[in-house]
Amino acid sequence: MKKKYIVTLSFLLMTGLMSFAQTSEPFVSNCVLNAGPDAKYLKDFRVQLGQSTARSELRYKANMSLWKNTKYRFSMCNAQDSKGKLIMSIKDETNKTILSSFDKNSGKIYPYVDFVCNKSGIYQLYYDFYDGQQGSGVGVVSMVK
């Protein structure tokens, strides 16, 4: 009986993991398509984080070159099982914050931010879930006219 329980549990765990792997792709492509009719896909960042134990900087970091005379759209989508909402910020090479999708004063979280870039360079993109919560999500970078 105990054996059967373990085997059944293993089965459920494994099929759960497999279905996550198989469904993450449509989730990302849906997020890409929801960036708007005028947006052209460039890159995505797939973020999966556990509950943070300490309040700190946004935990997921990636670099990306952004080019002058280009309007970028940074969209964020959350998986259904996420406890927190995906937020992001961008810093330049001097570590100066250029934008944040989270307004500290109003507490508002924007699902996307448009950025008119006028300085070419390598920027640091930071992602996390609001308040360091657990979650899965995707940040999509597109170009808009």
Add this chain to the structure above:
Amino acid sequence: MNGRAFLIVILFVCLSCRNSSNKPSEFVFPEADSVPLTEAEKLSPEAIADISKNISSPVEIANLLQTLEIPFSQNYIAASIDANKQSTNFDKALKLGILGADLGYLNMYEKTGSSLDVLSSIRKLADDIKVGQFFDFESIKRLSQNKSNLDSLLFISIDSYTKIDNYLRENERGQLSALMIIGVWIEGQYLATQVVNQFPDKRLSDRIGEQSIILGDLLLLITPYCNRDSEFKSLCEDLRIIKDKYRDVKISYTQGEPVSVEKNGALVITQTETSNVEMSKEQLDGIIEATKIIRNRLILNN
């Protein structure tokens, strides 16, 4: 059903699912591909991943060309590449990158007829270096024929290349990933320099000048492999020649604070800080010429 039989069913289901998507464990890589680098030669995986994300996307260059109303030209495509005549993995990976950039250009201009030829070559090259399973040929082909779905087409094309790049790096085949990335960059650079030669424009020449920002990273990516064999040595030398042409190109900056505006519930940030490229006509001409010579040599069939 007893426990053992149930376990066998589970294992069968798991293995079937794995086999239905990616099959990395089935591949046997050519020995020369899997020689590990010494620790001193290695860049951290995070650093390499960052560099690969920093390379200016050919889609961005094609987008700039469209903004400038530059007409499409088949002459910029590396149509002479014959996927069947690439004998080494070096050639295959480099040309996979070059054709990837061309695919981005074709997709942006919705040139579906030409993109099918490029797609076939890409599939052959990807299969040859055992990464064809990441290239979603059928979906890309289908979307190429359906012009209304450009964003899906861009997503699947770019995502296929990202998966190939990740897989190569994670499987001790970083040199092929580096070649692919450099191929993409060189072809994007060729496209931009050929267009600016024909349609001079400050925004486009600035974008070419700004490539100095990432050229150092590109060299960093390839340097660990420069002494691997004569092909890598020659490519490293080519990149150093291009970098040398950028030696006196300067980028200056003006300071400013970003301006935030909320429009229809969305946040729009405009950067007031600017970068400015200082590049003479002679410097630009030198970059155009060096890029042309190197790229045209690289697309020759063996």
